[in-house]
Amino acid sequence: MAIHTVIMAGGAGTRLLPLTAACPKPLAPLCGAPLMDYTLRLLKKHGFTQADATLWYRPQDVEKCFGSGRHGVSLRYLVEEKPVGTAGSVLMAASDARDTVLVLSGDGLTDIDLQSALAFHKQRGGAATLVLKRVKIPLDYGVVVTNKEGRVTRFIEKPDWSRVISSLVNTGVYFLEPEALALIPRDKPFDFGRELFPLMLEKGLPLYGYETKGYWCDVGNPEAFLQAQADLLAGKVYFEDVDRGARELPGVSLSADSYVSPEARVEPGAVLRHSCVLSGAYVGPGAQLDGVIVCRHARVEQGAALHAGTVLGAGSAAGAFSTLRGQARVWPGIRLPDDAVTEGAVRQSPLPIIQGGKARCPQPGQWGILTAAFLKQGQRARLLVAHDGASSALYHTVLGALAAYGAEEIMPIGRGTLGMLSYAVDAREMDGGLLCRGNELCLLDRHGLLLSDRESANLTAAVRRQEWPAPHENPDALREERGVRGEYIRALAQGAQGQPICRELSLRCAEPWLDVLARDILNLAGCRLREQSGVRAELREDGLRLAVEDQTLSQAQLWELCAQTFKNRGETVYDTADIGWYALCDSSAACLRQRRTAQDSIATLLLALASLSQMPDALSILKSASHRQVDIPCDAGDKGRVLEALLQDAAPRPQGGLAARHGDARAIIRPDPALPLMHVAVSAHSAEYAQELCDLYAGKVLRAMHSKNE
Numbered sequence: 024m025a026i027h028t029v030i031m032a033g034g035a036g037t038r039l040l041p042l043t044a045a046c047p048k049p050l051a052p053l054c055g056a057p058l059m060d061y062t063l064r065l066l067k068k069h070g071f072t073q074a075d076a077t078l079w080y081r082p083q084d085v086e087k088c089f090g091s092g093r094h095g096v097s098l099r100y101l102v103e104e105k106p107v108g109t110a111g112s113v114l115m116a117a118s119d120a121r122d123t124v125l126v127l128s129g130d131g132l133t134d135i136d137l138q139s140a141l142a143f144h145k146q147r148g149g150a151a152t153l154v155l156k157r158v159k160i161p162l163d164y165g166v167v168v169t170n171k172e173g174r175v176t177r178f179i180e181k182p183d184w185s186r187v188i189s190s191l192v193n194t195g196v197y198f199l200e201p202e203a204l205a206l207i208p209r210d211k212p213f214d215f216g217r218e219l220f221p222l223m224l225e226k227g228l229p230l231y232g233y234e235t236k237g238y239w240c241d242v243g244n245p246e247a248f249l250q251a252q253a254d255l256l257a258g259k260v261y262f263e264d265v266d267r268g269a270r271e272l273p274g275v276s277l278s279a280d281s282y283v284s285p286e287a288r289v290e291p292g293a294v295l296r297h298s299c300v301l302s303g304a305y306v307g308p309g310a311q312l313d314g315v316i317v318c319r320h321a322r323v324e325q326g327a328a329l330h331a332g333t334v335l336g337a338g339s340a341a342g343a344f345s346t347l348r349g350q351a352r353v354w355p356g357i358r359l360p361d362d363a364v365t366e367g368a369v370r371q372s373p374l375p376i377i378q379g380g381k382a383r384c385p386q387p388g389q390w391g392i393l394t395a396a397f398l399k400q401g402q403r404a405r406l407l408v409a410h411d412g413a414s415s416a417l418y419h420t421v422l423g424a425l426a427a428y429g430a431e432e433i434m435p436i437g438r439g440t441l442g443m444l445s446y447a448v449d450a451r452e453m454d455g456g457l458l459c460r461g462n463e464l465c466l467l468d469r470h471g472l473l474l475s476d477r478e479s480a481n482l483t484a485a486v487r488r489q490e491w492p493a494p495h496e497n498p499d500a501l502r503e504e505r506g507v508r509g510e511y512i513r514a515l516a517q518g519a520q521g522q523p524i525c526r527e528l529s530l531r532c533a534e535p536w537l538d539v540l541a542r543d544i545l546n547l548a549g550c551r552l553r554e555q556s557g558v559r560a561e562l563r564e565d566g567l568r569l570a571v572e573d574q575t576l577s578q579a580q581l582w583e584l585c586a587q588t589f590k591n592r593g594e595t596v597y598d599t600a601d602i603g604w605y606a607l608c609d610s611s612a613a614c615l616r617q618r619r620t621a622q623d624s625i626a627t628l629l630l631a632l633a634s635l636s637q638m639p640d641a642l643s644i645l646k647s648a649s650h651r652q653v654d655i656p657c658d659a660g661d662k663g664r665v666l667e668a669l670l671q672d673a674a675p676r677p678q679g680g681l682a683a684r685h686g687d688a689r690a691i692i693r694p695d696p697a698l699p700l701m702h703v704a705v706s707a708h709s710a711e712y713a714q715e716l717c718d719l720y721a722g723k724v725l726r727a728m729h730s731k732n733e
Contacts, residue, residue, distance in 0.1 A: 026141070027120045028071050029113050031195070032059055032129030033079030033103060038244045041336030041354050042316055047081045048130040050088055051248065052301060054255050054282055055266030057088060058242060059129035064262050066127075067095045069137040076129060077112035079103040083565065085129075091575055102533045102563060105413050105461075108212035110219045114204055121201060128195040132251045133239040134260050135196055140233045144198040147173065149229040151203040153220070154196035156239045163243060164192035165216040167232050175230040180216040191232065194239050202228065245316055245334050245350075252299055253280035287317075290325075297331075303656050303700070304335075307343070320656055320698055321353075324361070338698040356698075377483045380473025382464045390417060390464065393482075394424040394457065395491035397466055400482055403454035404431040407447050407504075409439030411564070412536055414459035421457055421464070422501065429495035436507045440537060440564055442623025443511045445471035449619065450510065460564065470615045473622060476693075512540070515626055516547035528632065529556040533563040541625050548629060558635065560628055567624040569631055576631075582621070585630040587638060589617065598689075607676060649710040651717040655724050657701040662694040665701060668727035672720075683720070688712060690720045701728075 036048025043051055049059035059076075066074060074096055078085050082102045092098040101116050117124045123144070125137070135154055144152035153175065155167055168177040168189045178193075193216060206222055207213050223230045238260035240251045254260050256267060256279065268282040274291025277283065281295045286302040289295070290310075298312040306317065307325035314331030317323060322340040332350030335341060339353045342361035347353070349366030359365060375384045375393045384390050397403070406425060410418035418435075425433045436447065441458055448456040448471035456467035466474045466482070474482065485491070528550050532538030541562055542552060561568040569576050569584075576584070582600040589596045597614040598605040599621040608614050620626045657665060666681060669692055673681035680693025680702075688707035695702060703720045707713035 026071065026122065027117050027124045028066060028074040029116045029124060029126050030059065030062055030074050030076045030098075030129040031109060031112060031126065032076045032085055033082075033106075033112060034130050035080040036130065039242075039248060041334055041339075041352055042245065042248070042318055044355050045319075045337050047078075047084055048242075049085055051130070051242070053132065053242070053248065054252055055268065055284065058132065059085070059089065060093065061132055061262060062127060062129050063089075063092070063094045063096045063098075065134065065137065071096065071125065071137070073097050073099075075099050075101055075116040077101050077103065077116055079106060079112070100561075104534050106212055108214040108218075110207045110213040110215045111209075111211075113199075113215075114207040114209065114213075117199075117204060118209075120204065124197075124199045124204065126195075126197040126199060131195065131239065131241050132255070132260060133194065133196070133237060134262070135194070135235045135237040135239060137196075140196070140235065141198060143173070143233045144231065147229070147231045149174075149231040150200045150223060151220075151228075152198040152231045152233050154194045155191040155232045155234045156194050156237075157190045157234070158192050159190070161190060161192045163241070165220075167191045167193055169232040169234075173231045173233065175220070175224065175232050178216070178220045178224060178230075191234060194235070195241075245332060246314075248316065249280075249297055249299060249314060252282050253297065256280055256282065303654065318355070320700060375483065375486055377466070377474075377479040377486075379476060380466045380479055382466060382479075382482075383462060384464075387416075387420075389486075390420045391424040391427075392489075392491055393464070393486055394421050395428040396482060396485045397455070397457070398425060398428055398430055399490060399492045400478075400485050401455060401468065403469075405434070405454045406430055406432070407434045407436055407444060407451070407453050407456040407507075408459075409436045409444045409456070410459040411440070411461065411534070412438045413461060417459040417462075417464065421459060426498055426500055427494055427496055428492045429497055430500050431497070432502060433500045434502055434504045436504050438536060439507065440540065440623075440625075441465055441473075442619075442625055443507060443540075445619045445623060446511050446514060447471075447504075447507045449615075450514075471619050472615070508540075512544050512547065515544045515629060518629070527551050527553050527556045527558065529553055529559045531559075531561045533561070537562060537564060537625075541628070544625055544629070550632060558632070562624050562628065564624065567627050567631075569628070571635065581627070581631055584634040585620070585627060587634040588630045591634075591637060607674075607682060649708065649713040650704065650706050651710075651713040652702060652704040653717055653721050654695075655701045655703065655721060655728075656699060657694070657724070657728055658699050661728055662701065665724055665727040666692070666694070668730065669720075669723055672723060685716060688716055690716050692720060692724065 032049040034048040036043035036051060039048060039051060050057040072095055076098050078100055086100050089098055103112055113126050140154050153167060166179045166189050167175055169175050206219060240247055242248050242251050255265050269285045272289050275289050276294040278296045281298045283289055283300045284302040287300045287304045289306040290308040292308040293306045294311045296313045298315040300306060300317045301319045303320040304317045305322045307323060309326040310323045311328045315329040316334045318335055318337045320338045321335040324343040326344040327341045328346045329341060330348040333347045335353045336355035338356045340358040341347055342359050342363055344361060345359050345363040347365050351365050375382050375389055382393055384393060408421055422433060422435055444456045444458050445467060448467055454469050458465035468474060530552055532541060557572050559570045569581055586596040594613055596605040597608050597617050599608060599618045669681055673683035673692060676682040680691055683690045691704045693702050701724050703717060703724060705713045705716040707716060
């Protein structure tokens with residue numbers, strides 16, 4: 024019997040804001056570990072060692088955190104191109120399942136006995152079994168009514184009190200058979216509670232409910248988060264090696280149900296009751312916290328009183344002797360003055376968030392002014408514009424803004440990828456490009472590269488200062504270009520011809536249009552696509568996962584494969600992936616070309632396949648990259664002074680920050696663009712040396728911070 028396990032991990036966690044402002048809900052830190060970590064521990068405990076994780080909100084964050092798996096559970100990721108509902112996301116992962124599918128959430132806390140629930144499901148022989156739990160207030164859940172045999176007779180999704188006829192609620196843990204999955208449509212969003220389970224009842228399919236006596240908490244809001252923390256610390260839900268945080272804090276009154284990160288600082292005289300203080304946070308003397316979450320690098324100054332339900336977002340601050348009550352929510356980066364009295368949500372005037380050349384706008388009306396500021400900042404007159412097929416409104420907003428603010432030539436190329444747009448900007452010698460992708464806008468410079476962190480920060484500042492051109496309509500600027508797709512396909516395929524390339528490949532793509540494009544290029548390049556192959560690629564717009572035989576390559580190993588192809592061509596290899604043992608990036612044509620390749624997942628795949636063909640023993644000689652990183656709290660006013668002090672040990676790098684070489688190893692020191700942090704990242708060929716260098720440069724940063732200006 025093969026149980027296919029699916030973890031639903033696509034939630035944004037909006038009810039947990041601002042705790043989840045900088046991370047998806049599955050990564051919300053509970054007692055030192057992300058929420059989804061406890062789901063993996065539960066699976067391992069009950070003998071499930073493989074799982075698919077369905078992602079939607081900030082998928083790259085989840086993948087970066089968990090990698091190929093944790094706690095003995097290997098993970099495969101599937102990213103929704105657009106929201107498809109809870110049932111739709113599971114179908115995406117288990118459409119070919121021929122046996123039972125276990126579905127559970129990656130953003131809750133439970134110690135449900137999965138094997139007992141599975142045995143119940145098999146004994147009843149139902150098309151689906153829901154794991155149920157009795158709760159006192161079921162308004163936020165799916166209420167379930169069952170008969171004596173456990174068969175579900177009614178399902179009421181999030182009822183009001185007038186419709187609450189059972190205390191049994193749906194926990195989001197299911198066992199599904201193929202006949203249940205067959206009811207889920209492929210062409211529209213579909214939800215378990217609102218659609219699938221009522222449809223099963225309507226069709227008379229056997230739907231059962233298994234009542235668990237185990238622990239379960241949805242962790243849906245800050246109050247539930249703190250309750251889950253208290254229950255973990257009290258052992259009401261049992262997991263081995265739970266991080267209890269710092270317990271011995273001299274002069275601090277700390278309740279048993281409070282958690283203080285070992286990397287936080289709490290001064291004597293502070294009182295903490297039923298609260299959570301996360302990494303890098305500061306709580307001053309005499310401060311009182313009662314039912315409060317203090318996020319990473321936030322500050323509670325001397326004498327401040329924070330009442331139940333308050334959440335201080337990352338990098339925010341409550342001034343000395345201030346009072347926060349009424350479930351105050353302070354958004355990241357906001358600093359409340361001394362003696363302030365605050366209730367409810369406190370936000371900055373929302374501005375576009377631009378990092379690494381990718382922009383998001385809190386308000387739809389801001390896309391136009393962001394585009395106008397981009398047009399002016401680089402004195403850009405000729406621009407290419409593309410979209411991913413799911414961003415039509417944003418695409419037309421951008422085109423309209425460019426025409427309204429005086430662009431000389433606007434070349435809309437329709438549907439495209441980042442790699443295609445990058446190629447076209449360079450090939451046509453345009454001044455830049457814009458890709459409308461989902462709910463973000465990718466901003467490219469005249470070389471076809473995403474804006475650097477520095478350029479992104481400058482653009483953010485320009486929007487804040489309202490620096491955009493005066494309106495000057497130029498409707499004749501629009502000149503549609505239809506030949507880019509064919510040119511791009513031929514350019515990549517021809518670049519691969521004349522050199523050996525891996526002849527067989529199993530390919531999976533997250534985006535359907537990317538799948539068509541990649542297959543066209545690979546076929547022209549002479550690579551045969553197979554359902555099963557020793558070389559397996561999972562392709563996304565923003566990344567590539569490559570596995571050869573039983574080994575999944577790390578990003579460092581993947582780029583080393585690409586580097587071998589460059590070396591075989593007689594080119595200098597540039598360290599575009601920040602690995603640490605190639606030439607520092609510069610403005611040379613070769614470096615710019617390699618940087619464009621690095622942000623094009625199809626081009627990267629072609630290079631890696633060429634190396635695998637040219638080097639039969641490639642996997643055995645790949646260097647094993649070891650990486651270490653530490654984040655050091657550093658006020659904005661100190662960042663420049665720290666970097667200046669380290670110039671004697673490290674050199675400025677084009678991507679921002681400083682880089683220091685030690686043989687084949689490299690340390691990178693860079694300030695965080697938004698939070699009061701300094702990042703130290705080290706790459707080396709051994710874990711011991713990487714840690715040694717990380718400690719060395721972290722010490723240099725700390726000494727520079729604490730030294731006085733002469």
